[in-house]
Amino acid sequence: MLETKLGSLRLANPVLSASGTYGSGWEGRTFSDLSRVGGLVSKTVTLRPRHGNPPPRIWETASGMLNSIGLENKGVEWFLADTLPKMRTLGPKLIINIGGETLAEFVQLAELFCSAGIDALEVNLSCPNVQEGKLLFSTDPRMTERTVAAVKRVANVPVFAKLSPNVTDITPIARAAEQGGADGITAINTLIGMAVDWRKQKPVLSRGIGGLSGPAIKPVALRMVHEVAKCVRIPIIGVGGARTAEDVLEFLCAGASAVEIGTASFVDPAVFVGIVDDLERLLTEVGSSVGAMSRSMLRNLPQPPPMHGRQAELPR
Numbered sequence: 364m365l366e367t368k369l370g371s372l373r374l375a376n377p378v379l380s381a382s383g384t385y386g387s388g389w390e391g392r393t394f395s396d397l398s399r400v401g402g403l404v405s406k407t408v409t410l411r412p413r414h415g416n417p418p419p420r421i422w423e424t425a426s427g428m429l430n431s432i433g434l435e436n437k438g439v440e441w442f443l444a445d446t447l448p449k450m451r452t453l454g455p456k457l458i459i460n461i462g463g464e465t466l467a468e469f470v471q472l473a474e475l476f477c478s479a480g481i482d483a484l485e486v487n488l489s490c491p492n493v494q495e496g497k498l499l500f501s502t503d504p505r506m507t508e509r510t511v512a513a514v515k516r517v518a519n520v521p522v523f524a525k526l527s528p529n530v531t532d533i534t535p536i537a538r539a540a541e542q543g544g545a546d547g548i549t550a551i552n553t554l555i556g557m558a559v560d561w562r563k564q565k566p567v568l569s570r571g572i573g574g575l576s577g578p579a580i581k582p583v584a585l586r587m588v589h590e591v592a593k594c595v596r597i598p599i600i601g602v603g604g605a606r607t608a609e610d611v612l613e614f615l616c617a618g619a620s621a622v623e624i625g626t627a628s629f630v631d632p633a634v635f636v637g638i639v640d641d642l643e644r645l646l647t648e649v650g651s652s653v654g655a656m657s658r659s660m661l662r663n664l665p666q667p668p669p670m671h672g673r674q675a676e677l678p679r
Contacts, residue, residue, distance in 0.1 A: 592618025
């Protein structure tokens with residue numbers, strides 16, 4: 364009932380942690396049985412250690428939060444030696460999120476992790492909390508395709524491209540990732556936002572801007588997942604504001620095959636297992652399954668009339 368497939372990757376259920384919100388999962392092991400979660404997605408790992416942005420770098424907003432962490436991490440060598448062995452003891456499928464400043468860095472990270480034995484890679488093309496000008500990978504379809512293709516050439520596990528919502532149209536980027544050989548799309552990363560301290564007359568976050576996450580962005584995430592689902596044939600991992608089983612089912616109907624839970628885990632570190640329990644109950648009540656729900660809106664959309672003069676582009 365709850366099993367889902369992301370290409371060749373089989374998950375016991377469609378509930379995953381979101382990168383950057385739950386560490387490696389090891390930090391949350393005392394709150395619930397994480398072996399019952401479909402998968403754990405690591406915080407972004409970079410080739411070299413990163414100190415991240417100076418504080419303040421987290422700020423609560425109405426129905427969400429802003430973060431400007433800046434990909435703080437201890438680098439790939441530390442992760443492989445210390446963190447990955449701990450993640451393996453937790454039980455779920457392991458998806459490692461990688462971030463590079465150059466195409467060569469993405470390739471090197473992919474090689475290191477694929478030789479270490481993981482279940483999948485999530486390629487972070489879209490973090491808004493690094494220095495200016497570093498969104499190129501997720502805003503230029505050609506760079507998206509080149510980066511995904513380069514990672515795929517060295518990868519022996521499924522590769523998911525994590526896309527930015529901070530673009531005029533996400534569909535050309537999604538198609539470029541598919542053309543580059545991506546096994547799936549993760550949509551979406553955070554929206555760029557700002558908080559202002561009017562008394563001090565300056566931004567609250569040290570870097571000025573940050574990534575907005577939480578329930579406030581769910582309608583945007585649902586819309587973008589649905590747009591991507593209509594233009595690619597590969598699976599989609601939905602992310603953005605989901606905090607309940609019903610949220611997960613909404614993402615599945617919109618076109619996702621699995622859903623990452625992020626900001627909600629700050630409120631309740633045991634939220635994942637509760638969502639899995641609720642999913643099973645809700646699907647039993649309606650006599651359905653995760654597979655039947657996934658992309659159901661696409662199947663139920665009426666076919667548009669034929670277009671004269673050129674081939675109509677139908678939802679796929």
